[in-house]
Amino acid sequence: MKAVILAGGEGKDMRPLSIGIPKTLIKLLGKPVVCYVIDALISVGISDIAIVVGNSSMFEHELSEYLSKYDIKLIEQVKPEVEGAILSASNFISGSDVFLLAYGDIIAPTKAYEVLLNTYISRSSDAAILITPKVDVETYGVPIVSNEFTIRSVMEKPEAVSEIEYAVAGAYVLPSKFIDLIEEEGNVIRALNDLSARYTVAAALWSGWWVDVGFPWDLITASEYLLSELRSSRISVNADMSPRAVIQGPVIIGDEAAIDHNAVIKGPVYIGEKTYIGTGALIRNYSSIESECIVGAYSEISRSVIQPQTSIGRMSFVGDSIVGFKSVIEPGVTILNVLPSGVEVSRLYPVKVRGKLLSKLGAIVGNNCRIRAHTVVYAGTIINSGEIYP
């Protein structure tokens, strides 16, 4: 079976992190978001893969290892929107009976794709759509399912739906004639509805974790799930580990990373290649710090995603935040991370802290930013890429 991965989207909701880099190339635990889909497809035996991208040179660079190892093609998107992306792959799909369509910004275990393929095969349907239970369906596509658990139709980001708590999970098995339907209808949702009206489209129910990386804080959710699946620690032999560093719980520490004296790392935590963790720094659970970062002495990082080549000065606190690449947080910066009560952010789920429900979100710091020394950054602050704050 052929597979098409859509990775050409602009990622508007992901701004400012998607400025200067496609959303699907943002890193999580050392690999770009899109690679989670590629790996899953390869492990279910699909190797004939095309990725539809906006700018192929960036992908060529970031995915070079994959491109040399597997039969993966990059297709540049010609027309805009999802419809344009799928149509760009029509030559690749033509000739095959069905194909798998996957969204490059979905992070889920491989089993989710197995569920999709198994449903398609064992219910001998013409097509299958992966769905997953969700309460806040208004930010997703919503499937209308029949009593026999087939898809009747799909609604895109409906304002109010009652009686349905499933979201379309961004993976499909579709007949190649779907391309014609898109051309006819000019719209994916209408094409899916056409398909469901004419053919049997099975609903494949995925019950495990699943993250659609749409908003910056989805990256934190995704890294939390990925880190919670760590069952063992992996510390590179080339990492420079101080004998007095304290490491608790599962961690991944990459090549040539350096952990200085008295640093405390409370896993699950990811620390990328060549990243330096300073003396006395505290890296708390569910933090993912990518390659070539610097965390200064006595700084604290908690439940945050830090992109490559960013440095965080000494005595800073970064909590529940997402920091883009090549940014600088000068010494003594404090990022507050509890949203005032009553503030609601879509897809941000309150967490329980000592019995109290809190909405926690720190700062969303873009790429190539600078936060001046000793600044207090309020919860929920967005700092644009390239900005010097304040």
Place this chain on the structure above:
Amino acid sequence: MCGIIGLVAKQDFLREPIGRIIKRCLKRLEYRGYDSVGFAYIDGNSGSLIVRKSEGKIDDVAGKLKFDDAIGCTAIGHTRWATHGKPSDYNAHPHIDCKGLIAVVHNGIIQNYLELKRELMGRGHIFRSETDTEVISHILEELIERGFKPLEAIREAFKVLRGAFAFAVIFAFEPSKIYFAKQTSPLIIGLGSRANYIASDIPAFLEYTNRVIVVRDGEFGYISPTEVYLESLSSGIVDIKSRMRVIGWTPEMAMKSGYPHFMLKEIHEQPIAMERTLKSLTTEELEKAIELLLNANRVFIAACGTSFHAGLVADYALTVLAGIPSIPFISSEYLKYSNVFSDRDVGIVISQSGETIDSLMALRKMKESGVKVIAVSNVIDSAIPREADLAIYTRAGPEIGVAATKTFTTQIIALLKLACQVSGSMGFDVEEVIRDLERLPKLASRIIRAYEGKCKILGEEVSSAQSAFYLSRGIGVPLSMEGALKLKEIAYIHAEAYPAGESKHGPIALIEKDFPVVFSVLLDNYREHLIGNVAEMKARGAYTIGLIPRGDERFIKILDKYLEMPHVNYLVAPALYVVPMQLIAYYAAVSRGYDPDKPRNLAKTVTVE
């Protein structure tokens, strides 16, 4: 549901007896049915068609069927889950025609088999079984006699048959081909290098090949060692190249119709299972049971685990609807009553598998004292129904998940229907209950769709708790017991159920901040009382979750989380309210990283006392 397998190989390709391979494939289809097994093959030496079949599980009858003796290159096999005709050697598949030249294995139901059978018998065909399947072999026999080639005969037969079915056929005079046809029931072709396979499901042959073709509705054809022919009734010959798929994933996942776990599949199957059970329970079926209950001196209800909870629901309904209070007890505790049982009493013994040893012992004790016993089971002709005076069957289909889900809801349906009929024949008005029973399949399906997201979140929240309470009053108590049992057995969270009024007499001492308490509020006279019970839990910091009748503001105001349930008669409510509880337990187990299909220390059928 049944499982079928077929295999054709080139001469000398197979390195072991074909029977042994068929047995291995059938083992993997056992989840689709396990009450009888059989296979047919073309003998390698004589070239004749040989059929061996028996009632019983594959491993139990392997010696009798002598799988290892079957040597040849063409064979079909079958594992059965009885729908038409009880499990017996005669009713086991394959079924042959009058001359023994055609052997058929079949999965599904042929709706118009009765009329076809009557016509065929009128023309002199001799039927050896009570199954719907046997009509296929006799129809094919007639068509062949009229000069049709096997492929044409299959095409013609296909046009006559109505229903949901998939079948595979061997003709003795075409020894290296297996013919097949498919409508609704699943059928998959496996492509090997010098052998081809056909089966109800991929895992059956996945050990030998991972290249498959999924046969679609209305398609038929044949496989030979080197060729696959596929034709559609509507659109002619099918190009098989474009239809081939390579399976690159684990076979274990492939058996669950796509669902990640059997338990989730079975929760989702409940609307269908309910519908089937409702349809199959006619007044005639229940007539004898009604008569027994009407004339009973006392009624005993014996069961274990989930079945016991269904028994408690039945007790409640019989008391309220028919004024027949019964004595429900856990089967293993039967000794207490052994001096009391008398021949004027009636016993109801409930067991999903029909083999639960504790319930079987209780049944035997009752029978010794002359108690008339009604069995309620999901497995036709298993030990308990066999030894009982009469049996009522739930039609839930095989249940593989160890935690009972669809068998609980169908047991409730069967028992409530019985209680209603008893009450109705005493002249009481039970129309409302019956009407709501009939609505259950649709409502259950709606509840699943509407609340799966919330149940997932509730499951994730509960998953971090040490213990939980399930509270209600009235018929909501056995419902709560079942909800608590689900959480215990698959998510390993200590959970207890109490009548809500009882909590003040002790259990409330355990309540501390964030202790989850699940309330079931039904449309009965206990509703007002439960408001106070929720408030007292809330006052002590409990995390209160409620299943409440739609729109009941008094509860919406005080509960931390609630699911609004459709308004149904309170007697019917347990079968509906339990569905979200099953989902909560399932998602709690999944989020704790446990496999809900394989709870530790538990077995599906308990056969030791």
